[in-house]
Amino acid sequence: MSDPKFVPQHSFESVRTLDLAPAQLQVASMPATEISTVFGSPGSGKTSSLVARFLKLVDQGISPDQIVLIAATRESANTLRDHLALEYQGATEGPLAKTLTSLAFSILANRAKQAGELAPVLVSGSEQDQLLKEVLAEQDNADWPKSLDKTVRSLTGFRTELRDLIAACLEHGVDPDRLLELGKQQNLPQWEAAAMCFKSYLAELNSTARARFDSASLLRRAATLLASLSELPKELARVQAILIDDAQELTPAAAQFLFEITRFGSGITLIGDPDSATLGFRVANPKAMTELAEKIATRAEKIVNQIYLEATHAVRRPEISAALSKISAQIEVARAGRQRKGLNPPADVQTTGDALTVRVFRSDSEELGFVAGLLRRRHLFDGVPWSKMAVVARSRPALEQLALALSAESVPIRVMGSASSLKDEHASGQLLRLAHTCLGKEPVDLALATEFLTSQLGGLDQLGILRLKRSLKKLTE
Known part of the structure; x- marks a missing residue:
């Protein structure tokens, strides 16, 4: 029995040279105005299908400026933009891929310019934290429950939780008055106090001549603007197709924004895997891609074209595929599920059990000692270069703490990405x-x-x- 062959990783491999699977060809060949959802497990070729669709539309005579490609995060947008630039090899009026936040910002900025107003400002997380710090300092202590005294409210962790609550409210269109009402209905005095803080926070955002937004309020404002217009602004007027990568990360505000963009007949292709959603802490909804497509199709009196991609080659060790298959079976299908077939390892491949190990530790120091020891053993005894090993953490602060601790254990560390903008x-x-x-x-x-x-x-x-x-x-x- 031969081992499964793994696809080698290259710096760039053109989609035009790939032998696309039938489902991928179906995605690429759909009409520009099609309303479709494309589901696929990790490694099934979702992004390759999206790029192939972009190239096919361009080959059909549609200008790249008439196609909007959206990625979930700034980092993934940069990666997709570079890939598309290498594939297309031509000049365009703007970036080939962007985030929904950047698209919404450009719409509001152009609108402000036309009205002779100052361009809006997107506030960063640190700026939001500072605003909340000032608002909390001015708020009456009597507004908060005794368990949330001044000492607790001065903690960074408390402000982070409060910021997440405000973001969730903005995403779902809940204003301070509604949050106050919900707090009274549910007998949650902390929500009532947070509602007053929320109101002051919005007042601070709107206290200058230049409009200021966080990402959630930016998308909501852009959606409201588009809903009030009789025609799309010029930057969207010629758009024929919208392609969304990692659509499982859509938030309520993002879904509403896309719903308004497609109001004038442009097609939309939502590609993703509900099982791979990672932005739930930002109120992302894995069901949103299916619900949005159905909502758009109902308005246009069309039928959603659902396509499921299946992996045609081994992209991971079979032990990892088996583990992913077991884990995904315990996750709600989010109105999809057939894409999980791609997680099952081939029936004729035996698992060795050494590719995946699960460990539970009693303390952070015990976990650190195990990780440091494992990395050193793989380097010294197995000859694995330091650059070929990676440690993944849940958040940036956790990653930086882990990096400091591993450096103290004589493990050379390089943290990927910048810690600040x-x-x-x-x-x-x-x-x-x-x-x-x-x-x-x-x-x-x-x-x-x-x-x-x-x-x-x-x-x-x-x-x-x-x-x-x-x-x-x-x-x-």
Whole structure:
């Protein structure tokens, strides 16, 4: 009995050179205005099907600017954008792939520009945390239950929970008054206090001339705007097809936004795997892709075309496939399920039991010792390079703590990705702000000009500023 063959990983492999499965060809060949859902287990070729569909539509004469490709996160959008750029090899008016948040932001920004208003601002997680910190500091202690005293409310973890509650409310269209009402109905005084905090938070967001949004309120505002228009804005007016990758990560606000975009007849293809949903903490709903497609089809008086992809090659060890199959069997099917057939290992392949190990530890230190020891043994005795081993953690803070601990155990560590956004980095933040100002998006006053001139970009010290002032004064005399 021969071992299963695994697909080698290349830096880039064109979809045009792949031998696509019949279901993938069906996805690629659908008309642009088709309303469809495509389900597939990990490794079944969902993203390849999406790229193949994009290329097929372009081959049929549809401009790339008439196709909207959406990814669930900024990182996946960047990856998909690079892949599409290599496949298409042509110029476009904008990025080939984006997130729904960036699309909503561009719509609101263009609308503000047409109205002569300042462009909106998308507040970051750290900025939301600071806003809530200020709001909580001003709120009366009597509003909160005694168990949530001032000390508890000062904790970062408490503000994170409060921010998640507010995000869930915004996603589901629950305003502060409705949250207050629900708190009274359910006898939850913490919800009543949170409703007052929620109201103050929204007031702070709207306290400046420049509109400020978090991601949930941004999508809701964009959806409301589109619903009020008799025709789509120019950036969407020519769109014929919308392709959604990882559609199992759609939130209620995202689904409503897409529903409004498709109001004028564009087709939509939602590709995903409900079993692989990871953004539930952001109120993502694995059922949303099916429910949204049915809602759009009902409005258009059409039928949803459901397609199920099946893996045609081994993409993982059979032991892992067997484990995934058992785990997925305990998950609600989310109105799908046939894609799980791709998780079953081939019947003629025997599992060895050494590819997957489950361990439960009594403490963090015990877990750390096991992980560090395992990595060192694989490197020293099995000759596995450090760069070929990876440790995955639930969150960025947990990953950074784990990295520090492993470094102390003589395990070389490189954390993937940046811990902060570019605008929060010293050098790149200055460049971005300068570009923002040069584009006329921020007024220049004496304080801002002095800040730029004395920064590393300007290179002037206080003596240089004084000499510049004297020179400018002479020019005006």
